[in-house]
Amino acid sequence: MDRADKKITLHIDCNVTQNKIQAKNKKNFNPSPTGDAKMIWSLSLWLIVPLGLWVVFLGLLYYFLTSNFDHWKKRGVRYEKGLPFFGSLFSAMTLREHRIICIDKIYKKFSNESFVGYFQGRQPALLVNDPELIKSIVVKDFTYFHDHGLQLDEELNPLVAKNLFNLEGHRWKEMRSKLSPTFTSGKIKMMTPLIAEVGKTLQKFLANTANESNGKVNIKEAAVSYTTDAIGTCVFGVQCNSIENPNTTFMVMGKKLVDFNFLRGIKMLCIIFVPEVREMIF
Secondary structure (H helix, E strand, O other): OOHHHHHHHHHHHHHHHHHHHHHHHHHHOOOOOOHHHHHHHHHHHHHHHHHHHHHHHHHHHHHHHHOOOOHHHHOOOOEOOOEOOOEOOHHHHOOOOOHHHHHHHHHHHOOOOOEEEEEEOOEEEEEEOOHHHHHHHHHHOHHHOOOOOOOOOOOOOHHHHOOOOOOOHHHHHHHHHHHHHHHOHHHHHHHHHHHHHHHHHHHHHHHHHHHHOOOOOOHHHHHHHHHHHHHHHHHHOOOOOOOOOOOOHHHHHHHHHHOOOHHHHHHHHHHHHOHHHHHHHO
16 A cells, blocks of 8 residues: 555544544533533522512512502592501601691591591591581490490400400490499599699699799690699599609609500501501510
């Protein structure tokens, strides 16, 4: 075999070898993703699944909070539109204004209507403007309207739940019948001298304080002290003397009972406007 034949044979063998290598590579080729691609795909799933669950949760929450917002529209009653969770009393729910101020704004906005609807959280409520309707509610048809709409659990908060203002139905009627004799005209006449004595103490306190502080008096604190002394004297038979000594035990404990900080305010607003969460709060 001459040199030219050797070159041709060598070239053919190289081509055959190269073709075998390519065929083997094709056979061993795996179209599945590489390790990096698998990692990226796993991370994408970890992001997509929680995001999808959050979207579903937020959608269900929005539906729950707004499902009653067409309550008054279906009944043909004019109403103040509400926001999710806040209802029609946004400024009250955010503690910017008192609840009464918010309701007063609704009253003035719909002053020409006999009644107007609004929303306490997600719960529909009715504000009655017509004096004749109010008279019917509080006198003639009072047996249908004696509940105040505050649903409290007696096991979680027995002192507040058993208050006359928060009782409902037959239990309210029983408690009212027990307390009514306390406020008869005869009993009130007996209390009058005690209240007058507390009033004289307040008068002396205001005069002395005004002289010592150039006419400046904290009327709010004075009114609280007067009310505390009057209640303590008439109801409990105790001389509290909180007008002259605002740090008495009766006064301090009374303030703890009615004092509202930010957290307590949020709790009470949630109980009133979103009663479904009251068990979680307490």
